[in-house]
Amino acid sequence: MKNCCDCMAGPYDPLSDVLSHTLDSGRERRTAQAWAATAKSWAVGDTGIRAGEETDNAKYYAGQAAGSASAADTAAGAAAASTDAAAGAAMAAAGSAGAAKTSQDAAGTHAGAAKASETAAGAAATRAEAAAQKAADIAASVNLTEEHHTVTLTNTLAYPGNDSEDTVSLTVNRLKTDYTVDAHITGVKLPDGTAMNDDSTGIAGHVVLFDKALNGFKVKYTGAAKAATVELTVRGGM
Numbered sequence: 001m002k003n004c005c006d007c008m009a010g011p012y013d014p015l016s017d018v019l020s021h022t023l024d025s026g027r028e029r030r031t032a033q034a035w036a037a038t039a040k041s042w043a044v045g046d047t048g049i050r051a052g053e054e055t056d057n058a059k060y061y062a063g064q065a066a067g068s069a070s071a072a073d074t075a076a077g078a079a080a081a082s083t084d085a086a087a088g089a090a091m092a093a094a095g096s097a098g099a100a101k102t103s104q105d106a107a108g109t110h111a112g113a114a115k116a117s118e119t120a121a122g123a124a125a126t127r128a129e130a131a132a133q134k135a136a137d138i139a140a141s142v143n144l145t146e147e148h149h150t151v152t153l154t155n156t157l158a159y160p161g162n163d164s165e166d167t168v169s170l171t172v173n174r175l176k177t178d179y180t181v182d183a184h185i186t187g188v189k190l191p192d193g194t195a196m197n198d199d200s201t202g203i204a205g206h207v208v209l210f211d212k213a214l215n216g217f218k219v220k221y222t223g224a225a226k227a228a229t230v231e232l233t234v235r236g237g238m
Helices: 004-009 014-043 066-081 083-145
Strands: 147-154 166-169 180-189 207-213 216-221 227-235
Touching (some): 014 083, 147 216, 180 207, 180 216
Antiparallel strands (some): 207 216
């Protein structure tokens, strides 16, 4: 039975009532479809309704909204079939949009962490480069302060006497006397006057360095050779 308001409005028209419900259903369907399209855009893109959606969606950032997009598509299809299904699809689409937004936020958090890691890696690379440069500078400094000398020492005394002492002046004065000197005998003259291009006999004995100063040092050998040619390499002390 119609109420009084219906009676005052005029006789009940079934056709108008059906058309009214049909229009309402159409609006609900369009609303549901709009929700579904929005959800799909945030979830996987490929809708054309939002600029940059192909790279700004949940699937791209975190791969977590694919199922939600599928649910939204299913809800949209059900909405086209009936008014009741359309309402359910709208609710599902709203949930999908929320899930997509959550995934986007999570992706943003991961992107921030990745950026922080990139920054830290850049700082580490900078420190490593600085360390490498410092090592190169040190190596260059060592090379600049390395110098070579060749001296021929002579002994006029009979063994075990030895007066082969000589003074070597440095090309570059040192700042400290902790520099090192590598000595290598490259030739000797035996007591009988025979010259040799090495000291395979050991007759020159050992090379002794002493009285190191900032501008030079003294050197001698301890053996019975009449002469010895010694190559000296000086490093450090700077």
